[in-house]
Amino acid sequence: MKENYLNISFPSLPDNVSLSRVIVASFAAQLDFTLNELEEIRVATSEAVSNCVIHAYPDHPGEVRLELKISDDTLMIKVIDEGCGIADLDLAKTPAYSSDPERMGLGLVFMESFMDEMTIESQPNQGTKVLMVKKPERSKNNSHDCQ
Amino acid sequence: MNLELKRNGRVLTVQVSGELDLSTSPTFRSRIEEELGNDQEIKHLILDLKETNFVDSSGLGAILGRYKSIAQRNGRLTAVNVPLHLQRLFELSGLLKVMTICSSLEEAQNID
Numbered sequence: 001m002k003e004n005y006l007n008i009s010f011p012s013l014p015d016n017v018s019l020s021r022v023i024v025a026s027f028a029a030q031l032d033f034t035l036n037e038l039e040e041i042r043v044a045t046s047e048a049v050s051n052c053v054i055h056a057y058p059d060h061p062g063e064v065r066l067e068l069k070i071s072d073d074t075l076m077i078k079v080i081d082e083g084c085g086i087a088d089l090d091l092a093k094t095p096a097y098s099s100d101p102e103r104m105g106l107g108l109v110f111m112e113s114f115m116d117e118m119t120i121e122s123q124p125n126q127g128t129k130v131l132m133v134k135k136p137e138r139s140k141n142n143s144h145d146c147q
Numbered sequence: 148m149n150l151e152l153k154r155n156g157r158v159l160t161v162q163v164s165g166e167l168d169l170s171t172s173p174t175f176r177s178r179i180e181e182e183l184g185n186d187q188e189i190k191h192l193i194l195d196l197k198e199t200n201f202v203d204s205s206g207l208g209a210i211l212g213r214y215k216s217i218a219q220r221n222g223r224l225t226a227v228n229v230p231l232h233l234q235r236l237f238e239l240s241g242l243l244k245v246m247t248i249c250s251s252l253e254e255a256q257n258i259d
Contacts, residue, residue: 014170021201039232046203050169102176103208106240110204113239 002030006068011061012053012081020049020066027068028075032136040114041075041134047107048079048130054103056083056128073139077115082127089120150178157190157222158256159183164198167206175209183216190222193255197228207240214245223247225255 006027010016024045025038033041052064067078086092093108112118115132122128148165159182167175183189192213202210214224224246229237237243249255 014168017169018166018201036232042201043203043236046168046201046205050203050205053169102172102212104204104211104240104242106204106207110236110239 002070002073004030004070007065009063009065012049012057012064012083013061014053016064017046017049017053020064021045023066024068024077027070028134030070031073031075032138033075033134034137037134037136041077044111044114044118044132044134045077045079047111048077048132051107051128051130052079052081052083055086056081058084074133074135077130077132077134079130079132080127085124085126085128086120086122087124089122148174150175152178152182154182154186154189155256157188158193159186159189159191160193160195160252160256162195162198166201167199167209168201168203169205172205172209175206176212179213180216190217190220192217192222192224193252194224194226195228195252196226196230196233199230199233202233202236204240207236207242210246211242218245225249227252227255 008023010019021042025042028038028041049064056062062081062083065080067080069076095106095109111130111132115134117133119131120128148163148167148171151162153160161179163175165171179192194210217224226246227249229248234248237246237248
């Protein structure tokens, strides 16, 4: 059974979105994810970190903390900011909710669709903590075989 | 991300290489809008995604924005050489309601 973790912090700059994808995908590759699952993890990570850049710190870059953990064949990704927070989580989760015509408002939808679990803790002006969890399908099937 | 823009009649074909995300979508938007602004005769937009290895919702938003520009000219937005993982993303996002996927550039160029 693999156990591992990685914690890093970086400023909420657009260029760091692709960097975070690379880091998370490399870390996730320690588990038995398919290429398709790794692609889903890349998209979900991209959405979570992009939200920090766009929404958490809209005026100036702030700190984004990325906490990765592998435990019991499961990948856990935490994306934490200390930005402006989300006033209405239900509204934010509404597909196509976006105030910007260049955005589709699908970030949270993709995060929920592509990960096994996704939870958000947020309060206005107290930052946001996103937790995403995913287990390789092949590991799930193997554990079913053992039962 | 690297963009290669080619004009053929009333069709603008844009080859997108690399990643289309929050960092690169402003360039995608400005390069295409600049081309459209300089040439009012362009009616249709084809995105060649053969070398596109990543798109997220920021990239999808940038594509949707270009659809809005082309729709104002009563033109069509088409994507060709779409990798499988991007097809799924396009389906989930609803983008396929306004963007057609063609199997080849030749087929896409025959839309006018």
